[in-house]
Amino acid sequence: MNQTKQNPLKKILAIRGMGGALTAFAGLIIIYIVFGIINPTVYSGQNIMNLLRSMSKYLLIGIGQSYVLITGNIDLSIGSMVGMSAMISATMMAGGVSPFIAILVALLSCLAIGVMNGFMVGKFKLPPFIATLGTMFVARGVAYMVNGNRNTEAISSGIGKEAADGFQNFFYYGKTLGVYNTFWIAMVLFAVFFFLLSKTRTGRHIYAIGSNVEAAKLSGVNVVATTTKTYLVSAFCACVVGLILCGQANMGNMEAGNMYEMYGVAAGVIGGVSPLGGTGILLGTLAGSAVWQTLENGLNMIGAQVGIQRLVIGIIVVCAVMLDVVFRRGVVKKKK
Amino acid sequence: MVNKMNETIVLLDHISKSFPGVKALDDVHFELRSGEVMALLGENGAGKSTLMKILSGVYTRDEGTMQIFGKECGNLTPKQAQEMGVAIIHQELNMCRHLSIAENMFLGREKRKGIILSDQEMEREAKAVLDELKIDLDPKQVVGDLPVSKQQMVEIAKALSFQAKVLIMDEPTSALTSKEIDDLFRIIKDLRSKGCGIVYISHRLEELQHIVDRVTIMRDGQYITAMNFKDATMDEIIAHMVGREIKEKFPHVECKKGKKIFEVKNLNAGRMVRDINFSLYEGEIVGFAGLMGAGRTETTRAIFGIDPKDGGEIILDGNQVTIRKPEDATKAGIVLAPEDRKKDGLCTKLSIRHNIALPNLDLICDKLGVVRTKKEEEMCAEAVQNLKIKTPNVDVLAGNLSGGNQQKVVVGKWLARNSRVVIFDEPTRGIDVAAKVEIYHLMNNLKKSGIAVMFVSSEMPEVMGIADRIIVMCDGRITGELAAKGATQNEILTMATQFEKKIAAKA
Numbered sequence: 001m002n003q004t005k006q007n008p009l010k011k012i013l014a015i016r017g018m019g020g021a022l023t024a025f026a027g028l029i030i031i032y033i034v035f036g037i038i039n040p041t042v043y044s045g046q047n048i049m050n051l052l053r054s055m056s057k058y059l060l061i062g063i064g065q066s067y068v069l070i071t072g073n074i075d076l077s078i079g080s081m082v083g084m085s086a087m088i089s090a091t092m093m094a095g096g097v098s099p100f101i102a103i104l105v106a107l108l109s110c111l112a113i114g115v116m117n118g119f120m121v122g123k124f125k126l127p128p129f130i131a132t133l134g135t136m137f138v139a140r141g142v143a144y145m146v147n148g149n150r151n152t153e154a155i156s157s158g159i160g161k162e163a164a165d166g167f168q169n170f171f172y173y174g175k176t177l178g179v180y181n182t183f184w185i186a187m188v189l190f191a192v193f194f195f196l197l198s199k200t201r202t203g204r205h206i207y208a209i210g211s212n213v214e215a216a217k218l219s220g221v222n223v224v225a226t227t228t229k230t231y232l233v234s235a236f237c238a239c240v241v242g243l244i245l246c247g248q249a250n251m252g253n254m255e256a257g258n259m260y261e262m263y264g265v266a267a268g269v270i271g272g273v274s275p276l277g278g279t280g281i282l283l284g285t286l287a288g289s290a291v292w293q294t295l296e297n298g299l300n301m302i303g304a305q306v307g308i309q310r311l312v313i314g315i316i317v318v319c320a321v322m323l324d325v326v327f328r329r330g331v332v333k334k335k336k
Numbered sequence: 337m338v339n340k341m342n343e344t345i346v347l348l349d350h351i352s353k354s355f356p357g358v359k360a361l362d363d364v365h366f367e368l369r370s371g372e373v374m375a376l377l378g379e380n381g382a383g384k385s386t387l388m389k390i391l392s393g394v395y396t397r398d399e400g401t402m403q404i405f406g407k408e409c410g411n412l413t414p415k416q417a418q419e420m421g422v423a424i425i426h427q428e429l430n431m432c433r434h435l436s437i438a439e440n441m442f443l444g445r446e447k448r449k450g451i452i453l454s455d456q457e458m459e460r461e462a463k464a465v466l467d468e469l470k471i472d473l474d475p476k477q478v479v480g481d482l483p484v485s486k487q488q489m490v491e492i493a494k495a496l497s498f499q500a501k502v503l504i505m506d507e508p509t510s511a512l513t514s515k516e517i518d519d520l521f522r523i524i525k526d527l528r529s530k531g532c533g534i535v536y537i538s539h540r541l542e543e544l545q546h547i548v549d550r551v552t553i554m555r556d557g558q559y560i561t562a563m564n565f566k567d568a569t570m571d572e573i574i575a576h577m578v579g580r581e582i583k584e585k586f587p588h589v590e591c592k593k594g595k596k597i598f599e600v601k602n603l604n605a606g607r608m609v610r611d612i613n614f615s616l617y618e619g620e621i622v623g624f625a626g627l628m629g630a631g632r633t634e635t636t637r638a639i640f641g642i643d644p645k646d647g648g649e650i651i652l653d654g655n656q657v658t659i660r661k662p663e664d665a666t667k668a669g670i671v672l673a674p675e676d677r678k679k680d681g682l683c684t685k686l687s688i689r690h691n692i693a694l695p696n697l698d699l700i701c702d703k704l705g706v707v708r709t710k711k712e713e714e715m716c717a718e719a720v721q722n723l724k725i726k727t728p729n730v731d732v733l734a735g736n737l738s739g740g741n742q743q744k745v746v747v748g749k750w751l752a753r754n755s756r757v758v759i760f761d762e763p764t765r766g767i768d769v770a771a772k773v774e775i776y777h778l779m780n781n782l783k784k785s786g787i788a789v790m791f792v793s794s795e796m797p798e799v800m801g802i803a804d805r806i807i808v809m810c811d812g813r814i815t816g817e818l819a820a821k822g823a824t825q826n827e828i829l830t831m832a833t834q835f836e837k838k839i840a841a842k843a
Contacts, residue, residue, distance in 0.1 A: 016434070016478065199453055201446045204435075208443050211432035218394060218430055220415030220444030278434035 017281035020272015023323070024287035027270075028294060035298030042301050049180060053172075055293035056186035057260075058267050060241050062285040063193050064234030065264030070197075071227060072210040072277025073121055073128035075234045078264055080139035081110045082257025085242025087143040090252025093155035094147075099167045107239050113139050114235025118228025136261070144254050152252040164250065171247030182244055189240065193233065194282045202229055210277025234264075266313070267292055270320045291316070341371035344406075345533050346391065346422075346502055351400035353386055360386045364400070364559045366552060368502065368533040373524060373547050375565070376537045378554035378577055379768030384537050385427060387554070388504045391535075392424035393417035404502070415444065423500030425491050427507045427537075427766075433480030438462035440479055441494045465497045469523055484511045485628065492520065496527075503527060504535040509543060510766060513628050521547050539768060541570060542797065555579055578770050586801025587773065589780045593804075594618030597788040598670075598757045603648030605638035608812040612648070616757060616788035621779055623803025623820065624792040626832045631812035632792045633675050636759050640665045640672040652756060666695060671750035673743070675761040675792075681746040684735030688727060689716050691734045692749045699753070719748035723778060740771025747778060758782055759790040764798065776802050796825050810834050 012018060036042040061078060068075040085106040092102035113135050120131035156164035168174075174181045197203040205226045208216040217223050238257070245256045269275060270291050271284025295316065299309045346368040353361040361383045368374050376384045389395040391402070393412035402409045404420050412420070431440050438459040447454045447461075462475035471489050479487055488511045495503060505524075509517050524534055524547050536548065544551070544565065552562040553576040560576050574585075596615050603612040608631035616622055624632045637643045639650065641659040650657050657668045665671070674680035682691055693700060693712050700711040716730040723744040727737065734745055743763055750758065760779065764772040779802065782789050793799045799806055800820055808816040808831035816831030 014476075200451050201448060201453060204439065204443070204446055204453060207435060208432045208439075211434040212430065215430040215432050215440075216443065218414050218426070220413070220418065278432070 015281070017272055017279055017284060020279075021281055021284035021287050024271045024284055024291055024320070027320075028287055028291045031291060031294050031298065035294070035301065039298075039301045042298055047297070047301070051293055051297050052183045053180040054297070055290050056180075056182045057241050057244060058263050058289035058292055059186045059286060060189060060237045060244075061260050061264035062267030062271075062289045063190060063282060064237030065261065066268040066271075066273045066280060066282060066285045067193070067197070067206065067230040067233040068128075069265070069268050069273050069275050070206050070210045070277060070280055071230050072213070073227065073230070074132065074265070074275070075117060075231060076129065076132040076261050077113055077117060077135040077139050078234055078238045079257040079260035079262075080136045080143065081113055081235055081238035082242040082245065082260050083143040083254060084113070084139045084146075085110050085239040086246040086249075086256040087146045087152065087242075087252040087254060089243055090152040090155055090246045091147045092158075093164070093167070093246075094153045094158040094251070096158040099159060099163060103243060106242060107236070109142070110235040110239035110242070111232055114232040115228060117231040117235070119224070121231070122224040122227030143256075147252065147254075149254070151254055154250050155246070155252075156250060168247040168250060171244045173247070185240065185244075189237070190282065190286060197282055202226060206230060207278060210279075212278075263292065266317045269317060275321075288320075341369075341531055343370045344368070345370045345404070347401075347403040348387070348391065349401050351387065351390060351402070352398050353383075353390060353395060354398055360557050361390075361397075362557045364554065364557070366391075366559070367562070368535060369550075370501075370531045370533050371528055372549040373528055373534045373536055375544050375548040375551045376535055376554065377541075377551055377573060378560075379770060382554040382577070382768075383557040384554055385506055386557075388424060388506060388535060388537065391417070391502075392422050392504060394424075418445075418498050418500075421499070421501035422504070423495035423498045423502070424504040425495050425506060425508055427510075429484070429487055429491060429511075431479045431487055431491060434478065436476050436478055437466070437473060437482075437490050437493075438475035440490065441465070441475070441497050462493075462497070465493050469493055469496065470519060483629070485513055485516055488512055489516060489519075492523070496523070500532070502533050502535070504537075506537045507539065507766065508536075509538060509540060511628070517543070539766060540795070541573065541769075553577055574769055577768070585769070585773070586798060587776055587780065588801060589784060591619035591783055593620055594786065597653060599649075599651040600639065601649040601651065603635070603638060603650070604646040605634065605643055605648075606646070606812075608634035609638050610812045612814060614807055614814065614817075616790060618786050618788065619783060620804040621783050621789040621791050621802055623799035623806045624790065624809060625796060625799045625806050625828050626794070626809040628794055630809040630832065632809050633761055634812070635809070636672055636674075636761050636790070636792060640670065640759065666750070666753065666755075669754065669756035670759070671753070671755045671757070672759045673746045673750070673761065673763055675765070677739075677742050677746050678735075682734045682742055684733065686734060687731045688720070688725065688734055688737070688745055689730040691745050692716050692719050692730070692752060695749055696752045715752050719745075719752060722751070723748045724774060738771070739767040740774065743767060743771070743775060744778070747775075751782075755787060757788045757790065759792070761792045762794065763791075764793070764795070772798070796828055800825070800828075808832050 041047055064078060065075060088109055089102040089106040092105060093099055117132050117135055120126045121128045155167065170181055172182055176184055197206065205216065205221045208221055209223055209226055213223060241260065242257060246252055265275065267289035268280060268285050269288065271288030273280025273284055292313065295313055296309060299312060344367055348364065348366040351361050351364045364383065364387055366387060378384050386395060390397045393414040393416055396411040404422065432443065441462045442458045447457050459475045466473055466475065471493060473486060479490060488508065492508060508520060512520065527534060538544065548565045550562060551565050551568065551573060553560040553573065555577060594617060596617050598616040600612055600614055604610055612635055626632055634643065638645050641661045641664055650659060652668055652670065659665045659668065678684055689712065692715060696715065700708050700715060702708055719725065720727065720730060725741050725744045725748065727741065734742060737745065763775050779789050779791060791803055800823055803820045806818055806820050806823060806828065807814055808828055810832050815834040818827060
């Protein structure tokens with residue numbers, strides 16, 4: 001066996017899903033360079049800092065959605081959970097409740113939605129599109145209801161300026177080692193979830209379910225538990241993003257996180273996560289969310305209107321998937 | 337680990353199981369002893385797979401008792417069954433295409449250090465199992481990249497890696513090449529000598545003689561009989577399976593060979609279809625024999641316009657026809673009943689009616705594109721009657737029919753058109769003896785009515801029994817042609833294994 005002599009580069013390339021991730025990273029570099037040439041401010045340190053911070057939200061959403069996508073399912077309720085998390089935590093803090101308790105309650109509410117999703121999809125075999133469409137409305141409904149169909153007051157009005165600053169700095173405005181905390185939060189969670197997906201039994205089972213749920217079941221994989229775990233991961237990530245948005249705004253906005261579930265799909269898919277399940281790695285999602293944010297940021301910096309931004313991003317997503325499909329078909333043809 | 341021989345290790349008694357609308361098993365008895373290979377026989381729908389799925393924990397029984405190694409068992413999960421030493425190789429491939437061989441083998445019982453997967457250890461062990469079975473594959477290879485026969489071998493390796501003492505194989509050879517079948521039989525004999533009990537389900541009765549000790553026969557969800565294989569004749573076994581005697585396994589009708597209907601000249605399409613030349617005449621069935629992967633399916637696909645052609649002519653009734661897509665072929669009067677009926681031949685979630693109507697909508701719609709129900713009714717009624725499709729009505733979902741009846745629907749939807757050439761690709765794969773005979777009758781009827789029939793099959797006895805002329809392919813080329821009458825398996829096999837090197841040596 002010549003495994004030991006293998007070129008390390010080849011070894012990395014042999015990791016499944018690495019191809020999609022590397023393609024996305026290559027795209028990222030090109031996009032970044034092009035925008036920078038048009039407007040050099042894109043290269044400025046402050047812009048990079050901002051970019052890393054705003055990218056973090058999409059990365060977290062993308063991680064959650066990727067977990068679900070790899071099992072071949074989808075979670076449409078993510079955006080609403082973001083809103084719910086922001087509204088619950090902000091309402092409580094604006095009412096003077098300690099941030100720790102507010103965070104805990106927000107987290108438990110999101111996880112409850114995640115458990116519901118997992119059971120509906122894993123246990124009762126509802127089509128994930130429908131099941132999570134339901135919880136999408138439910139969670140958004142809760143987000144509206146917690147403060148009586150109004151956005152919240154400033155959280156500082158309840159827990160005081162000092163505590164509010166602490167909360168806001170922790171999730172959004174503060175820096176550690178010169179980089180915004182938001183990015184560090186995303187990186188720590190990225191590391192944890194990357195490890196879970198690639199190195200643990202649960203991770204292996206997630207891929208197996210997405211690849212062939214019947215085979216997984218017959219091999220003794222607990223499909224209900226594993227499916228539920230993926231929805232818990234996406235609920236957890238959504239909750240964290242909700243807290244970030246709350247910290248950013250110093251208040252809860254009922255529409256917070258609107259459409260985020262789709263940003264998560266985009267981040268994953270650009271990075272090579274197949275919406276049909278079975279393939280993709282979180283490194284791809286990382287690249288995908290960076291591509292997404294760099295596009296948004298770059299288009300903004302060169303003065304493109306919101307309409308144009310959306311349009312370009314839409315085209316990029318479709319092209320990324322199309323490339324993937326064409327590439328794979330090409331491979332299949334060659335084999336025959 | 338040598339167990340005592342000839343001890344009862346599995347005993348199922350009074351097993352019943354119902355699915356909505358069907359009683360799949362009715363008071364079934366089954367016994368397996370250590371150190372024996374037991375063939376579980378019966379037609380499709382007899383309940384063999386259901387019974388074995390109960391034994392392996394996939395289904396739960398409604399009634400009855402189950403003893404494994406003398407231990408009374410309640411309802412098992414697949415994992416519990418595995419832990420008791422029962423492993424099953426399912427009829428449909430059950431692999432995760434995106435995962436590697438090692439990952440598939442250890443799915444559900446991964447080896448870990450702490451919470452981290454020990455991939456290297458699993459790969460090492462997988463390699464050891466593969467080596468023991470003399471399967472030359474790298475455990476890191478992704479299963480989806482392997483050919484079907486290799487996937488099947490991996491599945492077998494997976495079952496064996498459990499150290500199973502009861503091994504159930506449901507149609508394990510359907511996708512294997514003859515060399516791999518030999519390997520499999522060697523493995524089975526080896527396991528038998530170690531005292532394992534093996535349950536072997538197969539429709540290929542002719543292969544039983546190589547390995548089987550006893551047979552259990554089921555019919556319509558009921559236990560019929562069990563006996564020593566040596567004490568039974570093949571005809572007896574078939575009679576038990578079918579419930580009546582089948583007079584002719586391969587009914588053959590003689591027709592006068594008429595004019596040339598169809599000709600393929602210098603057809604090329606990729607590596608698996610090279611310089612194909614042949615003609616089909618009125619009143620004959622031309623069999624295409626060869627090993628798996630000889631390029632026969634690819635040839636049918638190229639003719640039918642599914643895969644692009646690199647060159648060549650197709651001549652129908654003296655006129656050259658251009659076929660770029662399947663629609664061109666059906667318009668010209670060439671139809672194909674493809675190899676994998678569930679994947680390529682049928683919309684399993686649609687009714688028989690809609691399946692039959694699908695390729696004929698141009699015939700039954702009015703000018704505005706509205707389906708004329710009455711015409712559709714007539715067309716379906718005719719197909720059901722002519723092909724003897726067994727169904728209460730035409731609104732039954734195609735996926736709910738038995739394999740033989742599905743095949744009839746596939747054929748039926750094409751015969752509603754006035755076809756000139758019908759190509760059958762492995763039409764009898766995985767269907768039972770009685771249904772096979774009906775398919776043969778169907779082909780004979782087509783032949784009698786002057787339609788050219790091209791019949792691709794990997795089962796030599798049926799090619800020799802049904803076809804009038806046999807064309808043999810190997811490695812994407814035609815390597816021989818002979819009259820079916822008087823042909824021997826040896827002759828065909830010699831032609832089917834003429835790989836390129838030998839040809840070069842001869843030239």
